[in-house]
Amino acid sequence: MTLMKDLFQNADWKTEKHVPAIDLPLQASKDGTFEIIVTVGRQIPHPNTSAHHIAYIEVYFLPQGEKFPYQAARCEFPAHGASTQGADTSGVYSLPEARVKIKTEKPGTVVACAYCNIHGLWENSAVLTIG
Numbered sequence: 001m002t003l004m005k006d007l008f009q010n011a012d013w014k015t016e017k018h019v020p021a022i023d024l025p026l027q028a029s030k031d032g033t034f035e036i037i038v039t040v041g042r043q044i045p046h047p048n049t050s051a052h053h054i055a056y057i058e059v060y061f062l063p064q065g066e067k068f069p070y071q072a073a074r075c076e077f078p079a080h081g082a083s084t085q086g087a088d089t090s091g092v093y094s095l096p097e098a099r100v101k102i103k104t105e106k107p108g109t110v111v112a113c114a115y116c117n118i119h120g121l122w123e124n125s126a127v128l129t130i131g
């Protein structure tokens with residue numbers, strides 16, 4: 001049996017263009033609010049064509065001590081240059097970056113995943129502390 005966890009790939013986002021890079025503060029503000037920015041292709045640009053693109057990014061937050069994560073965002077990127085004239089003719093392209101603000105009183109782990117229509121699922125994570 002294939003499990004979902006076995007379908008995810010990971011690497012260092014600085015050397016692999018499919019890995020979501022996660023930006024967040026070293027610690028959330030005292031009220032627990034913070035912004036998460038997830039980008040695919042920051043160091044090595046990812047193609048964004050009809051034939052090869054990032055379809056979506058999902059962002060989850062797993063509070064420390066809890067078993068299940070909370071989905072904070074799902075951002076889809078449907079513009080890949082296609083038009084009625086054909087693939088890659090419109091000049092309109094979505095850029096794979098997601099921004100979301102969440103509020104939490106608990107430290108935890110931010111997990112981001114991205115789906116490339118050719119190379120599948122990729123994941124990354126970052127730890128958030130509360131100050």
